[in-house]
Amino acid sequence: MSSRTPDGKPLLPLRGEDSRLIQELIHDHCGLSYGLDSEYFLERRVGPRVTALGLGSYREYYHYLRYDPSGTSELETLVERLTTHETYLFRESYQLEAFSSEIVPDLIDRHANDRTITVWSAGCSTGEEVYTLAILLFEDDRLRDWNVRVFGSDISRKVVAQARAATYGPSSFRTTPDSVRRRYFSERGGQFLVRDEIRRMCSFGQLNLLTTDRFHMVGKCDVIFCRNVLMYLRAEARKQIVAGFFETMRAGGYLLLGHSESLLNVTTRFDLVHLNQDLVYRRPL
Amino acid sequence: MNDIELPHPYRHWIGRLSSAAWRERKEASAALLEQVERDREHPGRLADVADVLLDVLASPEALTERASCHEVLVGIGTTAIDPLLRRIAIPGASQRLLVDLLAEIGKPAHARYLHAIVVDPHADPNLRASAASALGRLGGQDAASILVGLLRDPSEMLRMHALDALRRASARVEVGELRELVAQRFTRKAAAAVLGHSASVEAVDLLVPLLDDKTSSVRAVAARSLVLLEADLEPMGRSEVVHRALRRASGETLGRVRELLAHELIEVQAAAIALCGMASDSEMVPLCLEVMDDPLLHEQVLRMVGRLGADAPLAVARAGDGVGGRAREHLVRIIGAIQGEVGAELVALLIGALGDAYAEAAVAAAEVLARVGDRSCLAELFRAMGKPGVLGAAAGDAIVALVQHSGETTDLDLIVGSVWPQTGDLAANLCRVVGELKSDRHAPQLVAMLGSPDVQVRVAAAIALGKVGGGHGGVSGLSFALADEEPEVRAATCRSLGWLAAPESLQPLIGATHDPAPSVRAAAVQALVALDRPTAWPRLRSIIAEESVFTVVVQAIAGLGSSELDEDLHRLMALCSSPEWEVVKAAARALARFRQHRATAALLGLLDHERWDVRWIAAEVLGERRDATALVPLRRAVVEERDESVQNVLRRSIQALERAL
Numbered sequence: 046m047s048s049r050t051p052d053g054k055p056l057l058p059l060r061g062e063d064s065r066l067i068q069e070l071i072h073d074h075c076g077l078s079y080g081l082d083s084e085y086f087l088e089r090r091v092g093p094r095v096t097a098l099g100l101g102s103y104r105e106y107y108h109y110l111r112y113d114p115s116g117t118s119e120l121e122t123l124v125e126r127l128t129t130h131e132t133y134l135f136r137e138s139y140q141l142e143a144f145s146s147e148i149v150p151d152l153i154d155r156h157a158n159d160r161t162i163t164v165w166s167a168g169c170s171t172g173e174e175v176y177t178l179a180i181l182l183f184e185d186d187r188l189r190d191w192n193v194r195v196f197g198s199d200i201s202r203k204v205v206a207q208a209r210a211a212t213y214g215p216s217s218f219r220t221t222p223d224s225v226r227r228r229y230f231s232e233r234g235g236q237f238l239v240r241d242e243i244r245r246m247c248s249f250g251q252l253n254l255l256t257t258d259r260f261h262m263v264g265k266c267d268v269i270f271c272r273n274v275l276m277y278l279r280a281e282a283r284k285q286i287v288a289g290f291f292e293t294m295r296a297g298g299y300l301l302l303g304h305s306e307s308l309l310n311v312t313t314r315f316d317l318v319h320l321n322q323d324l325v326y327r328r329p330l
Numbered sequence: 331m332n333d334i335e336l337p338h339p340y341r342h343w344i345g346r347l348s349s350a351a352w353r354e355r356k357e358a359s360a361a362l363l364e365q366v367e368r369d370r371e372h373p374g375r376l377a378d379v380a381d382v383l384l385d386v387l388a389s390p391e392a393l394t395e396r397a398s399c400h401e402v403l404v405g406i407g408t409t410a411i412d413p414l415l416r417r418i419a420i421p422g423a424s425q426r427l428l429v430d431l432l433a434e435i436g437k438p439a440h441a442r443y444l445h446a447i448v449v450d451p452h453a454d455p456n457l458r459a460s461a462a463s464a465l466g467r468l469g470g471q472d473a474a475s476i477l478v479g480l481l482r483d484p485s486e487m488l489r490m491h492a493l494d495a496l497r498r499a500s501a502r503v504e505v506g507e508l509r510e511l512v513a514q515r516f517t518r519k520a521a522a523a524v525l526g527h528s529a530s531v532e533a534v535d536l537l538v539p540l541l542d543d544k545t546s547s548v549r550a551v552a553a554r555s556l557v558l559l560e561a562d563l564e565p566m567g568r569s570e571v572v573h574r575a576l577r578r579a580s581g582e583t584l585g586r587v588r589e590l591l592a593h594e595l596i597e598v599q600a601a602a603i604a605l606c607g608m609a610s611d612s613e614m615v616p617l618c619l620e621v622m623d624d625p626l627l628h629e630q631v632l633r634m635v636g637r638l639g640a641d642a643p644l645a646v647a648r649a650g651d652g653v654g655g656r657a658r659e660h661l662v663r664i665i666g667a668i669q670g671e672v673g674a675e676l677v678a679l680l681i682g683a684l685g686d687a688y689a690e691a692a693v694a695a696a697e698v699l700a701r702v703g704d705r706s707c708l709a710e711l712f713r714a715m716g717k718p719g720v721l722g723a724a725a726g727d728a729i730v731a732l733v734q735h736s737g738e739t740t741d742l743d744l745i746v747g748s749v750w751p752q753t754g755d756l757a758a759n760l761c762r763v764v765g766e767l768k769s770d771r772h773a774p775q776l777v778a779m780l781g782s783p784d785v786q787v788r789v790a791a792a793i794a795l796g797k798v799g800g801g802h803g804g805v806s807g808l809s810f811a812l813a814d815e816e817p818e819v820r821a822a823t824c825r826s827l828g829w830l831a832a833p834e835s836l837q838p839l840i841g842a843t844h845d846p847a848p849s850v851r852a853a854a855v856q857a858l859v860a861l862d863r864p865t866a867w868p869r870l871r872s873i874i875a876e877e878s879v880f881t882v883v884v885q886a887i888a889g890l891g892s893s894e895l896d897e898d899l900h901r902l903m904a905l906c907s908s909p910e911w912e913v914v915k916a917a918a919r920a921l922a923r924f925r926q927h928r929a930t931a932a933l934l935g936l937l938d939h940e941r942w943d944v945r946w947i948a949a950e951v952l953g954e955r956r957d958a959t960a961l962v963p964l965r966r967a968v969v970e971e972r973d974e975s976v977q978n979v980l981r982r983s984i985q986a987l988e989r990a991l
Contacts, residue, residue, distance in 0.1 A: 061975070062943055062946050062947070062975075065943070065975065066943060079626075080625075080626045085629070086625075086626060086629050089629055090625060090629075099793075108880075108881050108884065108912065109881075111880075111912070112879070112880045112881045112912075113849075113881070126625060127625055128625070130596075130623075130624050131620075131621055131622075131623040131624040131627070137594070214655060214656075214657075216620045235654070236655075304594065305594075310434075313356075313401060314356060329352065329353070
């Protein structure tokens, strides 16, 4: 879509001061930095929003974001255009294996009294990870009469709505065993709907991870999956979010990051735990 | 140990750093970091704290407190550098800890302090490796020179550390220095990563064969390096060397590149897509549909398709079989990225997609048809124009583009017809189409539409009347619309009156600056500024004094830029000290046309502003004003300025003033 001003002229390229001001607002809103240094990418993503709002320049758009009562909601829309990341079910199997065979048994031992496990998928995108974790927990017979919740959050309203719809196309199953797909999904016209018993274990919400004061809505967590999210954020944002995770976790709770992510230079509050299948972080007991 | 006497909180918490309990040490370091933040204004005190902590860190007995000491020293930051540098050359077990600390808080100029450690063949290899890594983190030319020297070290481990550090520093290394390291299996991957920053065409012949390497991680690194290399060669006009080499690559090699699309790192996926574009490998197209949900990869795929040339339409048509939902939207976007003719088959696919149940695919189809469609698409687009929301608007835009392209005014008459609906999406979009095509023949219909019961139609008609141009009697119709009960209509009317720039718009627009809705006031002020009439200045001045909404004030300030009156100069100078920096920037911009020297002085004062964007604007405007008295302060400012972008603006302004002398 070509981006134009209300009087039909093409928008000037997004450069220099305006580009940096918009990047700064995005950083402050959600910590996102990855990809924004490419003015080509930023312009392609921001330009259509300027046109859609009938504004005449990127500077007007910046003013709109900062001063207009709808600015916050527009910022969410913009971030949505910058951050929807592709994912699929049963991604990074070694980590899921570590979750099922090492972390869950530990939680079962420690929570034998309250029989409650809460898992949070922070930055869940379209929900594949949430349903994957719910399936893994559902398959553990020891948890049959436990209160097991998997909560998924994402900054994008759009992907949270998709996650709630719980419907996936064939490409979401690229690493899912056929038997699992047959057992937990029902097919409708080439799309696959998550079965009710799994959906009942899951809930979703829209959450900007920088708003750590809202983390209490998740409740005390036993495991937080935050895979391939922190790597897109600025260092200060990472620190703030990880500090929020620490406070939200129960003692002994686990934090699982993407395979190329670590807490090096972020915090030393977590213990690094060497599981057989993976290295994970744990809030000290 | 030194005899520094620290204030009580520091002594207390530093003592607690040696607690046996992990939790207590954590508590102590957190408390110390809080205290450090409170004492930022006392660098001398912080330097004393750093001195004491460095002694603790260096103490062989202080094993438990090391990690916490390090954390606090990093928190102290640059103030800890001087005491650190006094200790770093002293051999001992703590030297490595100091090297690691320097890596975190040092600057490129500190590379020389690590030189002696790195080149000492008798030093502990682990210490040398740490120093090499630290050089990579410090970066800069000195660090790169030292690290290149280390590439010839007999120790494989040190060569490896040197390569990693060079990659981290994005250092430009001569290809000859890396050739042998690429040949060695152990150092191949790291050397390939450094080649990506070499900006040399010689690197191409080393990197392309690595796309076939047995190790997948080497293939991934080679792909990323080729993309980095191509980007660096592009400004030199040499990127074609990379493209040619990739076009010569075998089918097997390209197949391996395509496999990288399944890589877990997005950077590698993006590199694979980019390389396929450079190689004109159209077989990548269908595979890309699966990753296009990611916005970065989405844009990368569109770029790739743009590079495919004549093979693109056929490849895209093949990829389209059986594709639905979101993937269909991606496919449509891909068609839009094809350079040149797309062919009848793909146009038919786009027309079909206008009715797609997946709304985004239908919208994308309308947007792409605007570029690749022809007159045969008009009927279907007209039908789509009656659809609600974005699809109807996009179809209207497509009709405008196609009619403009064909130049046939009869097409417009066929589409618009003689009787318009009064309400609904079709009516609103018809207004938009007529406005975009600047069809003054239809002005009477547009004026009539200002009385539609449908708000969206009234907004569209108001905007369209502004675009159609003058001489159609629309100004009086629009003036009435300033009394519309809906603020969207009034704001659109203000914008249109500004575009029409008719003298009789002035008073209605001044009246609209009193509107209860801020959006209408902002639009009215913007239109007044566009009219640039001195009779509007008194109203703009009172808006600056009384208005509470920043967007309105910022617009009004811009309107005083052409007054050149002393009273406005004073007003703008006063606004330069506003706590709201967008107001300050607007005032600075408005000062550009004031010839009085005091305007220069006010702008020079802003070169010390805490916000980088205020300093940027002040520097830019000082360059535009051509007042040579600003030259010396600007030269001083460029030395003191810490922000690289602002430095560049300052340099440009200095050059402009020097040229003007």
